[in-house]
Amino acid sequence: MENVVELKNVTKRFKGFSVNHINLQVKRGFVTGFIGANGAGKSTTIKTMMNLLRPDAGEVKLFGLDYKTHEKEIKQRIGFVYDGNIFFEGLNLKDIKRIVAPAYKRWDDTIFYQYVEQFELPLNKAIKTFSKGMQMKASLAIALSHHAELIIMDEPTAGLDPIFRRELLDLLQELMVDGNRTIFFSTHITTDLDRIADYIAFIQKGELVFNQSIHDVAENYALVKGELNLLDRDTEKAFVHVHRASTGFEALTDNIKAAKNIFGDTVIIERASLEDIMYYFKGGIHHA
Numbered sequence: 708m709e710n711v712v713e714l715k716n717v718t719k720r721f722k723g724f725s726v727n728h729i730n731l732q733v734k735r736g737f738v739t740g741f742i743g744a745n746g747a748g749k750s751t752t753i754k755t756m757m758n759l760l761r762p763d764a765g766e767v768k769l770f771g772l773d774y775k776t777h778e779k780e781i782k783q784r785i786g787f788v789y790d791g792n793i794f795f796e797g798l799n800l801k802d803i804k805r806i807v808a809p810a811y812k813r814w815d816d817t818i819f820y821q822y823v824e825q826f827e828l829p830l831n832k833a834i835k836t837f838s839k840g841m842q843m844k845a846s847l848a849i850a851l852s853h854h855a856e857l858i859i860m861d862e863p864t865a866g867l868d869p870i871f872r873r874e875l876l877d878l879l880q881e882l883m884v885d886g887n888r889t890i891f892f893s894t895h896i897t898t899d900l901d902r903i904a905d906y907i908a909f910i911q912k913g914e915l916v917f918n919q920s921i922h923d924v925a926e927n928y929a930l931v932k933g934e935l936n937l938l939d940r941d942t943e944k945a946f947v948h949v950h951r952a953s954t955g956f957e958a959l960t961d962n963i964k965a966a967k968n969i970f971g972d973t974v975i976i977e978r979a980s981l982e983d984i985m986y987y988f989k990g991g992i993h994h995a
């Protein structure tokens with residue numbers, strides 16, 4: 708399977724925070740959702756993918772190419788959307804299109820105007836008068852109008868109402884019908900990912916915890932509930948993290964088979980949502 712994005716040992720240090728030794732492959736033809744708590748390093752990682760930040764160490768490759776030698780070619784092939792206004796605020800969408808379109812060899816006016824209509828965007832109003840959701844839609848319309856093979860989005864659903872969010876997910880799904888396209892996007896709305904993601908990459912405190920197919924995540928992770936007297940130093944090794952309450956414990960396992968072997972039917976094993984996984988990992992990793 709071809710990797711469209713390849714990060715090898717990418718490290719970026721800021722004062723008081725760093726993303727460390729990120730090894731991440733994004734597979735062609737699939738949707739990868741990028742999750743992690745506030746400040747986990749999602750935007751930083753995405754910025755290294757976009758060459759908006761230079762890593763202090765490690766290697767970044769897109770389509771097998773290096774930014775040092777192929778920046779222009781790489782950028783031609785990416786549609787980038789991020790949570791924030793990247794355009795000159797005083798301009799309207801028509802002016803922005805006039806500036807941006809010539810930069811792309813495969814710019815497609817027909818598609819652009821189709822999205823403008825579909826997203827009900829005004830062409831002649833200054834971007835600064837747009838609501839947050841409208842700005843996101845404008846950003847999307849631009850990003851989707853040059854036949855990009857790879858669409859990278861930093862929290863594209865932030866600030867969107869639930870109806871448009873759903874429409875956007877449908878639209879992304881339609882874009883994937885052309886089996887050559889790849890989408891990588893970060894989000895806090897994990898239920899969006901249940902709808903469309905094939906892979907989930909999870910970052911915590913600057914470290915990539917996993918990048919697995921959504922199927923493998925469901926196969927590997929589960930919530931285990933039982934009585935406190937079942938816990939001891941050995942049995943707890945089956946868990947990423949345990950929460951104790953007076954009524955019993957609830958824990959996340961990353962090895963359902965091991966948990967079943969240890970506890971048999973003395974515990975209840977339930978499906979773990981992505982939110983559950985993020986929540987338990989935040990508590991610290993038990994058996995690391």
Ligand SMILES: Nc1ncnc2c1ncn2[C@@H]1O[C@H](COP(=O)(O)OP(=O)(O)OP(=O)(O)O)[C@@H](O)[C@H]1O
Nearest residue numbers: 721722724725743744745746747748749750751752
């Ligand atoms: N240019 C910078 N200079 C210094 N620190 C930075 C810089 N950019 C990001 N950081 C810090 O890096 C950490 C990670 O930020 P980042 O934006 O990557 O997180 P995130 O996972 O995208 O978070 P959120 O979900 O809140 O958007 C934060 O503590 C942030 O303050």
